[in-house]
Amino acid sequence: MKEVKAFIRPNKVDGIVHHLKDAGFENMTISSAEGTGKLQDEDAFVSQKFSITESEVAKLELVVDKNDVDKVVQIISEQGKTLNPGDGLIYVSDVEKVYRVKKGLENGMK
Template identity: 30%
Template sequence: MKKIEAIIRKSKFDEVKKALHSSEVVFFTYWDVTGVGNEKQGHVYRGVSYSTTDIQRRKLSIIVSDEFLDKTVSALLESAYTGSVGDGKIFVSTIDEAYRIRTKEKGTDSLK
Protein backbone atom coordinates (compact mmCIF):
# COMPACT_ATOMS: atom_id res chain seq x y z
CA MET A 1 0.00 0.00 0.00
CA LYS A 2 1.13 3.54 -0.70
CA LYS A 3 0.58 6.92 0.88
CA ILE A 4 0.30 9.82 -1.54
CA GLU A 5 0.75 13.25 0.01
CA ALA A 6 -0.11 16.18 -2.21
CA ILE A 7 0.41 19.84 -1.35
CA ILE A 8 -1.75 21.90 -3.68
CA ARG A 9 -3.20 25.37 -4.25
CA LYS A 10 -6.35 25.79 -2.16
CA SER A 11 -8.05 27.27 -5.24
CA LYS A 12 -7.58 23.96 -7.05
CA PHE A 13 -9.12 21.76 -4.36
CA ASP A 14 -12.58 21.25 -5.89
CA GLU A 15 -11.08 20.35 -9.25
CA VAL A 16 -8.63 17.91 -7.64
CA LYS A 17 -11.38 16.27 -5.62
CA LYS A 18 -13.47 15.79 -8.75
CA ALA A 19 -10.49 14.28 -10.60
CA LEU A 20 -9.85 11.86 -7.73
CA HIS A 21 -13.46 10.75 -7.73
CA SER A 22 -13.29 10.18 -11.49
CA SER A 23 -10.30 7.91 -10.81
CA GLU A 24 -12.36 5.95 -8.26
CA VAL A 25 -10.37 7.44 -5.38
CA VAL A 26 -13.14 8.34 -2.97
CA PHE A 27 -11.40 8.20 0.41
CA PHE A 28 -8.89 10.77 1.55
CA THR A 29 -8.02 13.19 4.33
CA TYR A 30 -7.04 16.85 4.04
CA TRP A 31 -6.01 19.82 6.17
CA ASP A 32 -4.61 23.30 5.66
CA VAL A 33 -0.90 23.98 5.97
CA THR A 34 1.57 26.77 5.32
CA GLY A 35 4.19 26.39 2.63
CA VAL A 36 7.60 28.00 2.88
CA GLY A 37 9.73 28.29 -0.22
CA ASN A 38 10.29 30.06 -3.43
CA GLU A 39 6.60 30.66 -3.80
CA LYS A 40 6.63 33.27 -6.54
CA GLN A 41 8.72 34.03 -9.56
CA GLY A 42 11.27 36.46 -8.07
CA HIS A 43 10.60 39.97 -9.30
CA VAL A 44 12.57 43.16 -8.88
CA TYR A 45 11.26 45.87 -6.57
CA ARG A 46 13.46 48.93 -5.89
CA GLY A 47 16.44 47.02 -7.24
CA VAL A 48 15.97 43.96 -5.03
CA SER A 49 14.73 40.67 -6.42
CA TYR A 50 12.45 39.03 -3.89
CA SER A 51 9.93 36.27 -3.65
CA THR A 52 7.23 35.95 -1.04
CA THR A 53 7.10 33.04 1.35
CA ASP A 54 4.55 31.51 3.74
CA ILE A 55 1.65 30.68 1.44
CA GLN A 56 -1.54 28.92 2.52
CA ARG A 57 -1.78 25.45 0.97
CA ARG A 58 -3.96 22.40 1.30
CA LYS A 59 -2.41 19.02 2.05
CA LEU A 60 -4.12 15.79 0.98
CA SER A 61 -3.20 12.38 2.34
CA ILE A 62 -4.45 9.45 0.27
CA ILE A 63 -3.73 5.80 1.06
CA VAL A 64 -4.21 3.46 -1.92
CA SER A 65 -3.39 -0.09 -2.91
CA ASP A 66 -0.33 -0.36 -5.20
CA GLU A 67 -2.45 -0.86 -8.30
CA PHE A 68 -4.15 2.54 -7.77
CA LEU A 69 -0.89 4.46 -7.34
CA ASP A 70 -0.23 5.47 -10.95
CA LYS A 71 -3.69 6.65 -11.82
CA THR A 72 -4.02 8.59 -8.58
CA VAL A 73 -0.73 10.41 -9.20
CA SER A 74 -1.77 11.12 -12.80
CA ALA A 75 -5.10 12.53 -11.66
CA LEU A 76 -3.30 14.83 -9.20
CA LEU A 77 -0.66 15.96 -11.71
CA GLU A 78 -3.37 16.94 -14.20
CA SER A 79 -6.00 18.45 -11.96
CA ALA A 80 -3.68 20.52 -9.73
CA TYR A 81 -1.80 21.99 -12.71
CA THR A 82 -1.94 25.63 -13.82
CA GLY A 83 1.55 25.99 -15.31
CA SER A 84 2.49 28.91 -13.05
CA VAL A 85 5.17 28.70 -10.37
CA GLY A 86 3.76 27.16 -7.19
CA ASP A 87 1.46 24.37 -8.42
CA GLY A 88 2.60 22.09 -5.61
CA LYS A 89 4.26 18.79 -4.90
CA ILE A 90 3.40 15.10 -4.62
CA PHE A 91 5.26 12.71 -2.31
CA VAL A 92 4.83 8.91 -2.31
CA SER A 93 5.80 6.59 0.56
CA THR A 94 5.08 3.04 1.70
CA ILE A 95 2.39 1.96 4.18
CA ASP A 96 3.09 -1.31 6.01
CA GLU A 97 -0.41 -2.01 7.29
CA ALA A 98 -3.89 -0.49 7.30
CA TYR A 99 -7.01 -1.22 9.38
CA ARG A 100 -10.71 -0.29 9.11
CA ILE A 101 -11.68 0.23 12.75
CA ARG A 102 -15.35 -0.76 12.33
CA THR A 103 -14.67 -4.19 10.81
CA LYS A 104 -11.07 -4.79 11.94
CA GLU A 105 -10.27 -5.63 8.30
CA LYS A 106 -6.56 -5.36 7.44
CA GLY A 107 -4.52 -4.66 4.33
CA THR A 108 -6.03 -3.66 1.00
CA ASP A 109 -9.43 -5.02 2.13
CA SER A 110 -9.55 -2.12 4.57
CA LEU A 111 -9.21 0.37 1.69
CA LYS A 112 -12.12 -0.88 -0.46
Protein backbone atom coordinates (compact mmCIF):
# COMPACT_ATOMS: atom_id res chain seq x y z
CA MET A 1 0.00 0.00 0.00
CA LYS A 2 1.03 3.59 -0.61
CA GLU A 3 0.01 6.86 0.97
CA VAL A 4 -0.52 9.71 -1.46
CA LYS A 5 -0.38 13.12 0.20
CA ALA A 6 -1.02 16.20 -1.91
CA PHE A 7 -0.79 19.87 -0.98
CA ILE A 8 -3.08 21.66 -3.41
CA ARG A 9 -4.93 24.92 -3.97
CA PRO A 10 -8.16 24.99 -1.92
CA ASN A 11 -10.23 26.04 -4.93
CA LYS A 12 -9.18 22.83 -6.74
CA VAL A 13 -10.32 20.39 -4.04
CA ASP A 14 -13.89 19.82 -5.28
CA GLY A 15 -12.80 18.91 -8.81
CA ILE A 16 -10.02 16.62 -7.62
CA VAL A 17 -12.25 14.81 -5.12
CA HIS A 18 -15.03 14.43 -7.71
CA HIS A 19 -12.64 12.84 -10.22
CA LEU A 20 -11.02 10.60 -7.59
CA LYS A 21 -14.43 9.32 -6.47
CA ASP A 22 -15.49 8.73 -10.09
CA ALA A 23 -12.32 6.64 -10.52
CA GLY A 24 -13.23 4.51 -7.48
CA PHE A 25 -11.12 6.19 -4.81
CA GLU A 26 -13.77 6.82 -2.16
CA ASN A 27 -11.74 7.10 1.06
CA MET A 28 -9.64 10.17 1.65
CA THR A 29 -8.94 12.86 4.21
CA ILE A 30 -9.00 16.54 3.34
CA SER A 31 -7.59 19.16 5.69
CA SER A 32 -7.13 22.90 5.61
CA ALA A 33 -3.56 24.00 6.13
CA GLU A 34 -1.27 26.97 5.70
CA GLY A 35 2.09 26.90 4.04
CA THR A 36 5.18 28.76 3.06
CA GLY A 37 7.16 28.52 -0.11
CA LYS A 38 9.02 30.38 -2.78
CA LEU A 39 5.85 31.82 -4.25
CA GLN A 40 5.23 35.45 -3.37
CA ASP A 41 1.65 35.69 -4.54
CA GLU A 42 0.12 39.16 -4.53
CA ASP A 43 -2.91 37.64 -2.80
CA ALA A 44 -0.77 36.03 -0.08
CA PHE A 45 -1.24 37.25 3.45
CA VAL A 46 0.27 36.80 6.85
CA SER A 47 -1.81 34.37 8.85
CA GLN A 48 -3.39 35.46 12.09
CA LYS A 49 -2.67 31.99 13.49
CA PHE A 50 0.93 31.55 12.38
CA SER A 51 3.28 34.45 11.84
CA ILE A 52 5.39 32.88 9.09
CA THR A 53 2.80 31.43 6.71
CA GLU A 54 1.71 33.16 3.57
CA SER A 55 -0.96 31.08 1.89
CA GLU A 56 -3.80 28.69 2.50
CA VAL A 57 -3.46 25.18 1.10
CA ALA A 58 -5.52 22.02 1.24
CA LYS A 59 -3.97 18.70 2.21
CA LEU A 60 -5.43 15.61 0.58
CA GLU A 61 -4.42 12.18 1.90
CA LEU A 62 -5.37 8.73 0.72
CA VAL A 63 -3.99 5.21 0.93
CA VAL A 64 -4.13 3.17 -2.26
CA ASP A 65 -2.79 -0.02 -3.74
CA LYS A 66 0.69 0.48 -5.19
CA ASN A 67 -0.68 -0.27 -8.66
CA ASP A 68 -3.07 2.72 -8.40
CA VAL A 69 -0.49 5.39 -7.49
CA ASP A 70 0.10 6.60 -11.05
CA LYS A 71 -3.64 6.93 -11.69
CA VAL A 72 -4.19 8.92 -8.47
CA VAL A 73 -1.20 11.20 -9.15
CA GLN A 74 -2.45 11.80 -12.70
CA ILE A 75 -5.93 12.78 -11.49
CA ILE A 76 -4.55 15.15 -8.86
CA SER A 77 -2.10 16.70 -11.33
CA GLU A 78 -4.59 17.13 -14.16
CA GLN A 79 -7.38 18.50 -11.98
CA GLY A 80 -5.18 20.57 -9.66
CA LYS A 81 -2.98 22.46 -12.07
CA THR A 82 -3.44 26.09 -13.01
CA LEU A 83 -0.12 26.35 -14.89
CA ASN A 84 0.95 29.01 -12.38
CA PRO A 85 3.65 28.69 -9.73
CA GLY A 86 2.42 27.32 -6.42
CA ASP A 87 0.05 24.64 -7.72
CA GLY A 88 1.30 22.27 -5.01
CA LEU A 89 3.20 19.07 -4.34
CA ILE A 90 2.37 15.36 -4.25
CA TYR A 91 4.24 12.95 -1.97
CA VAL A 92 4.06 9.15 -2.17
CA SER A 93 5.14 7.05 0.82
CA ASP A 94 5.10 3.38 1.77
CA VAL A 95 2.47 2.16 4.22
CA GLU A 96 3.82 -0.78 6.19
CA LYS A 97 0.69 -1.79 8.10
CA VAL A 98 -2.90 -0.69 8.60
CA TYR A 99 -4.87 -1.41 11.77
CA ARG A 100 -8.56 -1.06 12.50
CA VAL A 101 -9.09 1.17 15.53
CA LYS A 102 -12.18 -0.75 16.65
CA LYS A 103 -10.42 -4.09 17.10
CA GLY A 104 -6.74 -3.20 17.03
CA LEU A 105 -6.21 -5.85 14.42
CA GLU A 106 -4.24 -5.57 11.22
CA ASN A 107 -6.61 -4.69 8.40
CA GLY A 108 -5.23 -7.10 5.82
CA MET A 109 -5.12 -4.51 3.04
CA LYS A 110 -2.81 -5.29 0.15
